[in-house]
Amino acid sequence: MATIAPTTSSTALADLVPRLREICGEDGVLTDLSRRRVYESDGLTYHRATPGVVVLPTTTGQVAAVVSLCAEHGVPYVPRGAGTGLSAGALPHAEGVLLVTSRMRRIVEIDLENECAVVEPGVVNLDITRAVAPHGYYYAPDPSSQQVCSVGGNVAENSGGAHCLKYGFTAGHVRGLEIVTPSGEVVELGGKATGAHGYDLIGAFIGSEGTLGVATRITVSLTRSPERTVTLLSAFTSMDAGGEAVGAIIAAGVLPSAIEMMDALAIEAAEAAVACDYPAGAAAVLVVELDGPASEVDAQVERVVALCARSGAFETRTADGPEERALIWKGRKSAFAAVGRISPAYIVQDGVVPRTALGEVLGRIAALSAESGIRVANVFHAGDGNLHPLVLFDDSEPGAWERAEEVSGAILDLCVEHGGSITGEHGVGVDKACKMPRMFGEADLETFELFRRALNPAGIANPGKLLPTPRLCGERPGVRTGVHPLVESGEAEQF
Amino acid sequence: MATIAPTTSSTALADLVPRLREICGEDGVLTDLSRRRVYESDGLTYHRATPGVVVLPTTTGQVAAVVSLCAEHGVPYVPRGAGTGLSAGALPHAEGVLLVTSRMRRIVEIDLENECAVVEPGVVNLDITRAVAPHGYYYAPDPSSQQVCSVGGNVAENSGGAHCLKYGFTAGHVRGLEIVTPSGEVVELGGKATGAHGYDLIGAFIGSEGTLGVATRITVSLTRSPERTVTLLSAFTSMDAGGEAVGAIIAAGVLPSAIEMMDALAIEAAEAAVACDYPAGAAAVLVVELDGPASEVDAQVERVVALCARSGAFETRTADGPEERALIWKGRKSAFAAVGRISPAYIVQDGVVPRTALGEVLGRIAALSAESGIRVANVFHAGDGNLHPLVLFDDSEPGAWERAEEVSGAILDLCVEHGGSITGEHGVGVDKACKMPRMFGEADLETFELFRRALNPAGIANPGKLLPTPRLCGERPGVRTGVHPLVESGEAEQF
Numbered sequence: 001m002a003t004i005a006p007t008t009s010s011t012a013l014a015d016l017v018p019r020l021r022e023i024c025g026e027d028g029v030l031t032d033l034s035r036r037r038v039y040e041s042d043g044l045t046y047h048r049a050t051p052g053v054v055v056l057p058t059t060t061g062q063v064a065a066v067v068s069l070c071a072e073h074g075v076p077y078v079p080r081g082a083g084t085g086l087s088a089g090a091l092p093h094a095e096g097v098l099l100v101t102s103r104m105r106r107i108v109e110i111d112l113e114n115e116c117a118v119v120e121p122g123v124v125n126l127d128i129t130r131a132v133a134p135h136g137y138y139y140a141p142d143p144s145s146q147q148v149c150s151v152g153g154n155v156a157e158n159s160g161g162a163h164c165l166k167y168g169f170t171a172g173h174v175r176g177l178e179i180v181t182p183s184g185e186v187v188e189l190g191g192k193a194t195g196a197h198g199y200d201l202i203g204a205f206i207g208s209e210g211t212l213g214v215a216t217r218i219t220v221s222l223t224r225s226p227e228r229t230v231t232l233l234s235a236f237t238s239m240d241a242g243g244e245a246v247g248a249i250i251a252a253g254v255l256p257s258a259i260e261m262m263d264a265l266a267i268e269a270a271e272a273a274v275a276c277d278y279p280a281g282a283a284a285v286l287v288v289e290l291d292g293p294a295s296e297v298d299a300q301v302e303r304v305v306a307l308c309a310r311s312g313a314f315e316t317r318t319a320d321g322p323e324e325r326a327l328i329w330k331g332r333k334s335a336f337a338a339v340g341r342i343s344p345a346y347i348v349q350d351g352v353v354p355r356t357a358l359g360e361v362l363g364r365i366a367a368l369s370a371e372s373g374i375r376v377a378n379v380f381h382a383g384d385g386n387l388h389p390l391v392l393f394d395d396s397e398p399g400a401w402e403r404a405e406e407v408s409g410a411i412l413d414l415c416v417e418h419g420g421s422i423t424g425e426h427g428v429g430v431d432k433a434c435k436m437p438r439m440f441g442e443a444d445l446e447t448f449e450l451f452r453r454a455l456n457p458a459g460i461a462n463p464g465k466l467l468p469t470p471r472l473c474g475e476r477p478g479v480r481t482g483v484h485p486l487v488e489s490g491e492a493e494q495f
Numbered sequence: 496m497a498t499i500a501p502t503t504s505s506t507a508l509a510d511l512v513p514r515l516r517e518i519c520g521e522d523g524v525l526t527d528l529s530r531r532r533v534y535e536s537d538g539l540t541y542h543r544a545t546p547g548v549v550v551l552p553t554t555t556g557q558v559a560a561v562v563s564l565c566a567e568h569g570v571p572y573v574p575r576g577a578g579t580g581l582s583a584g585a586l587p588h589a590e591g592v593l594l595v596t597s598r599m600r601r602i603v604e605i606d607l608e609n610e611c612a613v614v615e616p617g618v619v620n621l622d623i624t625r626a627v628a629p630h631g632y633y634y635a636p637d638p639s640s641q642q643v644c645s646v647g648g649n650v651a652e653n654s655g656g657a658h659c660l661k662y663g664f665t666a667g668h669v670r671g672l673e674i675v676t677p678s679g680e681v682v683e684l685g686g687k688a689t690g691a692h693g694y695d696l697i698g699a700f701i702g703s704e705g706t707l708g709v710a711t712r713i714t715v716s717l718t719r720s721p722e723r724t725v726t727l728l729s730a731f732t733s734m735d736a737g738g739e740a741v742g743a744i745i746a747a748g749v750l751p752s753a754i755e756m757m758d759a760l761a762i763e764a765a766e767a768a769v770a771c772d773y774p775a776g777a778a779a780v781l782v783v784e785l786d787g788p789a790s791e792v793d794a795q796v797e798r799v800v801a802l803c804a805r806s807g808a809f810e811t812r813t814a815d816g817p818e819e820r821a822l823i824w825k826g827r828k829s830a831f832a833a834v835g836r837i838s839p840a841y842i843v844q845d846g847v848v849p850r851t852a853l854g855e856v857l858g859r860i861a862a863l864s865a866e867s868g869i870r871v872a873n874v875f876h877a878g879d880g881n882l883h884p885l886v887l888f889d890d891s892e893p894g895a896w897e898r899a900e901e902v903s904g905a906i907l908d909l910c911v912e913h914g915g916s917i918t919g920e921h922g923v924g925v926d927k928a929c930k931m932p933r934m935f936g937e938a939d940l941e942t943f944e945l946f947r948r949a950l951n952p953a954g955i956a957n958p959g960k961l962l963p964t965p966r967l968c969g970e971r972p973g974v975r976t977g978v979h980p981l982v983e984s985g986e987a988e989q990f
Contacts, residue, residue, distance in 0.1 A: 113742070113851040136748070158695070171695065172667075185938040193847045193880060193915045198923070198935060198961070199707075199943050200653070200666065203698020212694075224748045247608070253631070253719045295790040352688045356608040385688060420688045428693070440693060443680040447950065448694050454949030455942065466693070 012073060013052045013095055020055055020097070023065040028103070030054035039098050042083045042090040043145075047430050051078070051092030058103045060178060060186060060216040067214065067461075068184030070097055076460045079210040081121060081153025084145040086348065087429030089157060089209040089465055096460075099214060101152045107131055108217065114192050115222045116175060121152025121215050125159075128220065137222040140167040143425070144333065155215045158207030160425035162332075163289070165383035166257040167223065169425070171206040176219035179205060182212070182461035192219060204451070209427055210462035212455045226291035229257075230301050231325040234286045234308040234316040235279035239263055239366075239378075242284035243359040245311035246382045249288070250355065252307060254300050259383035260287040265342070266335045266377040266390070273338030276331030279315040286313075286382065287332050289325075335379040336390065343375070343392035345401075347408045350426040351415035355385040361414050365389060368414075374407050386424035387415065413438065428466045434473035436466075507568060508547045508590055515550055515592070518560040523598070525549035534593050537578045537585040538640075542925050546573070546587030553598045555673060555681060555711040562709065563679030565592055571955045574705040576616060576648025579640040581843065582924030584652055584704040584960055591955075594709060596647045602626055603712065609687050610717045611670060616647025616710050620654075623715065632717040635662040638920070639828065650710045653702030655920035657827075658784070660878035661752040662718065664920070666701040671714035674700060677707070677956035687714060699946070704922060705957035707950045721786035724752075725796050726820040729781045729803040729811040730774035734758055734861075734873075737779035738854040740806035741877045744783070745850065747802060749795050754878030755782040760837070761830045761872040761885070768833030771826030774810040781808075781877065782827050784820075830874040831885065838870070838887035840896075842903045845921040846910035850880040856909050860884060863909075869902050881919035882910065908933065923961045929968035931961075 020029045030036055031053055040048045057063045070077045076096035083090055092098045104120035107128065111117065112135055117128055125146040128139035142161035143149055149159070155177070160169045167173075176190040189202045205212055236242040239261075246259055262270070264283045270276050278285055286308065290300045301318060308316050319325045339346055353361045362378065365387075369376040377390040389411050393404035412422045412435060422428075422435050436445060448467055453459075463469070515524045525531055526548055535543045552558045565572045571591035578585055587593045599615035602623065606612065607630055612623055620641040623634035637656035638644055644654070650672070655664045662668075671685035684697045700707055731737040734756075741754055757765070759778045765771050773780055781803065785795045800811050814820045834841055848856045857873065860882075864871040872885040884906050888899035907917045907930060917923075917930050931940060943962055948954075958964075 113746075114849050115745075171698070181938075181942060185941070187938050187942045188936065189939075191914060191916075193849045198931065198939070199946055200698045200702050201942070201946065203666070203695045207695050250610075251608075293791045293794065295794060296788045299788065299790060354609050354688045419686060421686075436693065441683065443676075443682050444684075444693070446680070447676060447682045447696070450949040451694055451696065451946065454945040 013075060013097075016069060016073060016075060016097075017053060019069055020053065020066060023062050023069070024055050024057050028056045028058065028062070030056070039080065039083065039092055039100065042080070042085040042088060044086050044088045044429070044431055047088035047091045049092045049094050051098035052095045054098045054100060056100050056103045060180065063099065063180045063214055063216050064184050064186055066097065066099060067180050067182065070460055071183050071458065074458060074460060076463050078462050079152075079156065079214045081150035081156065082124070082148050084149040085153060085157055085427060085429065086350070087157070087423065087427040087431040089427050089429035089462075090153070091430050091465070093463065101150065101214070104152075104216065111192065112137070112222070116192055116219055117222055118217060118219045119151055120217060121150060121155070123151045125149050125151055125154060132222055133225070136225050138225050139173070139220060140223040141170045141173055151218055151220065152215050155206050155218060156209050157427040158425075160386070162258040162260060162381060164386075164425070165259060165381065166255050171203055173221045173223075174202060174206060174218060175221055177202055177205060177215050178217035179213040179215050182456040182458070186216070190219070207427070209429060209466045211452055211466050213461060228294040228297040228320065229289065229291040229325065230297055230318060230320045231328045232286075232288040232290070232301065232304060232308075232316055232318050233278065233328045234288065234313040235282035236284040236286070236311070236313055237281070238312070239284045239362055240359060241312035242286050243362065243382070245286060245308045245313065246355070246358070248307045248311055249304055250383070252303060254290075254303055256288045256304070256383060257291045258287065258289040259381070260332050261285070261378070261380055261382035262332060262335060263378040265375060266339070266379040267331070269338040269342045269377060270331040270335045272341050274330055274334045276327070276334070278331055287328055332379070335377075339377055339390050339392065343394070345393055345395035347391040347393070347404050349387070349389045349391060349408045349411050350424050351387050351412050351420060351422060352424040353385045353387065353415050353418045353420035355383070357418040357420070358382065358385055361387070361418055364414050365411055368407055368410055372403060372407050374404055376407065381424070385420065387411070409435075430464055433464065433466060433468050436468050508570060508592075511564060511568060511570060511592075512548060514564055515548065515561060518557050518564070519550050519552050523551045523553070523557070525551070534575065534578065534587055534595070537575070537580040537583060539581045539583045539924070539926055542583035542586045544587045544589045546593035547590045549593045549595060551595050551598045555675065558594065558709055558711050559675045559679050559681055561592065561594060562675050562677065565955055566678050566953065569953060569955060571958050573957050574647075574651065574709045576645035576651065577619070577643050579644040580648060580652055580922060580924065581845070582652070582918065582922040582926040584922050584924035584957075585648070586925050586960070588958065596645065596709070599647075599711065606687065607632070607717070611687055611714055612717055613712060613714050614646055615712060616645060616650070618646045620644050620646055620649060627717055628720070631720050633720050634668070634715060635718040636665045636668055646713055646715065647710050650701050650713060651704050652920075652922040655881070657753040657755060657876060659881075659920070660754060660876065661750050666698055668716045668718075669697060669701060669713060670716055672697055672700060672710050673712035674708040674710050677951040677953070681711070682708075685714070702922070704924060704961045706947055706961050708956060723789040723792040723815065724784065724786040724820065725792055725813060725815045726823045727781075727783040727785070727796065727799060727803075727811055727813050728773065728823045729783065729808040730777035731779045731781070731806070731808055732776070733807070734779045734857055735854060736807035737781050738857065738877070740781060740803045740808065741850070741853070743802045743806055744799055745878070747798060749785075749798055751783045751799070751878060752786045753782065753784040754876070755827050756780070756873070756875055756877035757827060757830060758873040760870060761834070761874040762826070764833040764837045764872060765826040765830045767836050769825055769829045771822070771829070773826055782823055827874070830872075834872055834885050834887065838889070840888055840890035842886040842888070842899050844882070844884045844886060844903045844906050845919050846882050846907050846915060846917055847919040848880045848882065848910050848913045848915035850878070852913040852915070853877065853880055856882070856913055859909050860906055863902055863905055867898060867902050869899055871902065876919070880915065882906070904930075925959055928959065928961060928963050931963050
């Protein structure tokens with residue numbers, strides 16, 4: 001497979017600046033180093049680069065003009081939403097344009113009759129729900145960063161969240177896209193009505209991390225708010241017992257909106273940070289959320305409580321008021337930030353295994369941890385087998401990062417070995433591009449490459465992301481703090 | 496946009512036959528004219544062509560070898576499942592290979608723990624449900640041809656069915672594909688585990704009508720059989736009142752598994768054919784099916800009955816036993832074949848409108864019918880706005896087909912005008928390839944073309960389907976009976 005790696009000189013870029021200003025206006029183009037540096041990474045701060053120039057377009061026309069200009073001059077560009085991604089999918093190009101969509105934040109239309117909304121890419125995920133909640137609707141995909149992340153970024157990364165188990169990823173909630181292709185053309189994919197027609201490129205575009213273009217308008221499905229939501233917290237004396245309960249719930253035909261699992265180390269961290277008061281002595285807890293019509297939810301709660309007990313739960317709490325529910329979620333949601341209290345640094349891994357392989361893989365992770373002496377905390381979406389192991393290390397200790405990275409990489413290998421995936425919901429970006437061959441054969445990767453080249457022939461759209469660039473694979477990133485400043489402060493919950 | 500239209504000489508094809516026999520065996524290659532003629536059309540018999548040669552591979556390796564041979568010699572090939580499609584997507588190429596998957600009909604694996612099955616492309620849709628029903632599961636996509644159509648064909652056309660409203664199209668139920676690309680490579684897309692990784696080409700492949708390759712192994716999701724299913728038949732004195740009821744049901748937050756609607760002409764035809772005993776004097780009937788947990792379904796039935804009454808229903812019947820339910824469905828399912836009783840010939844159109852535009856579009860169709868003097872019967876999936884107008888004509892009358900075609904085409908224009916689509920579930924095939932520009936702009940079609948060329952650069956994979964081939968657009972098909980022999984005999988219910 002050949003390499004796509006456009007390069008451009010800073011001079012070429014400097015020549016474009018006056019034309020970028022004509023397109024986006026004076027305040028829509030940032031050239032000062034200090035202002036450009038703000039954008040040097042997304043949520044994965046291992047990887048950093050200062051963008052050559054930053055543009056902040058406000059319309060589709062401006063995006064198309066910027067991209068056309070880049071195409072004309074062979075200048076790479078990187079699209080960026082709110083910058084909360086966790087795979088360096090929005091890592092800037094030092095000699096390229098960073099195209100930030102944060103000023104495109106209009107909710108263009110709310111169409112309740114057709115149960116959809118049309119939004120610009122910079123709209124914050126939760127703002128859709130805020131706008132439609134009074135009418136009894138919400139926007140279902142809920143990455144933990146939903147208070148700050150943008151819908152455009154969600155489209156680029158096919159973002160999921162705790163409630164994916166029942167409601168699916170972003171791809172399941174987007175009906176239509178207006179995109180600007182890497183040649184600067186404006187193309188419509190899909191629309192309000194359902195039905196197949198032409199190639200359904202929406203699915204392929206969603207999760208393409210900006211390598212196929214920029215979404216400038218997004219038609220999303222709205223979901224009815226459930227009549228009742230109940231959250232359960234169930235405590236077990238072993239991870240195995242918790243895993244057994246997960247299997248039993250699904251096998252019984254109950255489909256919770258979320259099943260989250262935490263191990264003892266994660267519980268310890270959460271307890272230390274937010275005093276969430278989870279049952280003492282738990283080696284594993286499950287957070288199970290059930291939503292839907294009241295009568296049905298009530299019946300399911302009874303079943304889940306019984307199934308957890310049968311799998312060995314020593315305590316199960318049930319909460320149906322918003323405050324009680326928030327209390328249960330508090331421990332789960334704070335767990336990532338909380339790990340900072342018990343370890344100076346950590347790597348968050350993101351992998352998937354078929355749900356039935358969870359027990360086996362968790363056992364192997366525990367063995368890996370024991371062998372290497374590196375602690376691993378597990379907080380994850382158990383229902384859909386989306387693991388988020390936290391590999392703890394001390395970044396002041398020489399070689400510690402490397403050893404942690406090795407364990408973290410071995411966990412991904414385990415996922416692939418068991419028929420899973422190297423990423424569940426954080427995307428590939430720069431971070432995992434080199435790991436794609438662990439999962440895909442040469443023919444698979446060539447097919448991806450053919451597809452990328454079809455829409456992005458010059459390779460100027462977000463180069464180096466998603467697919468391996470052989471020249472770059474093998475190199476290690478320079479900066480390794482591993483923790484996003486927002487995560488450290490507990491403001492973001494991106495997992 | 497440039498044309499992709501490979502041609503080959505019969506001589507070139509004849510030279511390949513010995514090699515095809517080496518690959519597929521003696522009985523896997525058909526060259527006799529009489530045997531080839533069997534495959535001259537799919538369910539849309541307007542379009543006919545005798546394939547140059549027919550191959551019946553039994554393994555992925557054979558498919559890959561056949562396709563590689565075609566690629567090597569620039570010979571076009573057309574994949575075909577059970578041949579029940581309704582857009583001439585499997586129309587053979589007279590100088591090409593017809594690659595029939597009907598001998599690849601193994602259910603490779605049923606994995607109940609992961610709620611999926613792995614099947615070969617020739618497996619009959621309903622056979623998946625038959626295999627898993629004893630375990631409390633079924634395969635949700637239910638084209639009316641499900642007793643005979645193949646899963647591979649369903650993937651090629653992204654087939655839907657009456658229960659798409661709640662359960663979605665084929666694309667929503669396929670987790671993984673093994674495909675043979677037009678260059679003969681075997682590529683894996685997706686798998687059992689959920690999660691985004693690489694380009695999600697599954698969605699783009701599903702509905703690509705064989706232009707991007709052949710699916711040789713398909714991993715489908717299994718759905719839990721609902722605890723209760725209730726079917727309602729509600730009769731109205733006007734289509735408007737029926738349409739109002741549809742809107743009211745959805746607005747109330749009830750999501751039936753199906754909402755089907757029939758107008759007076761369709762009811763008359765069904766009554767004449769199968770004596771379904773629908774309420775006398777109905778100008779419109781709705782068939783509404785509700786499924787799910789018993790307690791929830793019971794509550795929903797009450798609501799739907801009340802909402803229909805409020806919209807003016809003069810009678811609503813409720814059926815929860817399998818025989819009573821079948822009786823209600825009998826009229827609906829026989830309607831297409833039944834129309835043959837009241838008209839010598841007819842065209843089945845397939846278009847989509849946003850549900851909220853249904854009333855307006857049905858009114859315009861009635862006006863079109865009145866102006867042209869051509870009768871149009873309406874039987875359709877009202878819940879998701881998927882219209883199936885039956886345009887009736889007398890094929891013995893000169894010019895009648897042309898006038899019917901004009902009305903049929905005008906109906907599609909109405910769909911597009913109202914933000915809908917030129918096809919809901921029958922696909923584009925040859926039949927609607929020339930109509931794609933009514934719906935897509937030049938940039939959109941160029942994007943599709945770029946994508947097709949990426950995977951199918953020589954254009955040998957199912958040429959002339961899905962995208963317009965300018966040279967061919969404007970010509971009319973030669974044969975115009977309009978009715979599939981199976982439909983005439985009432986054996987197939989493909990709508």
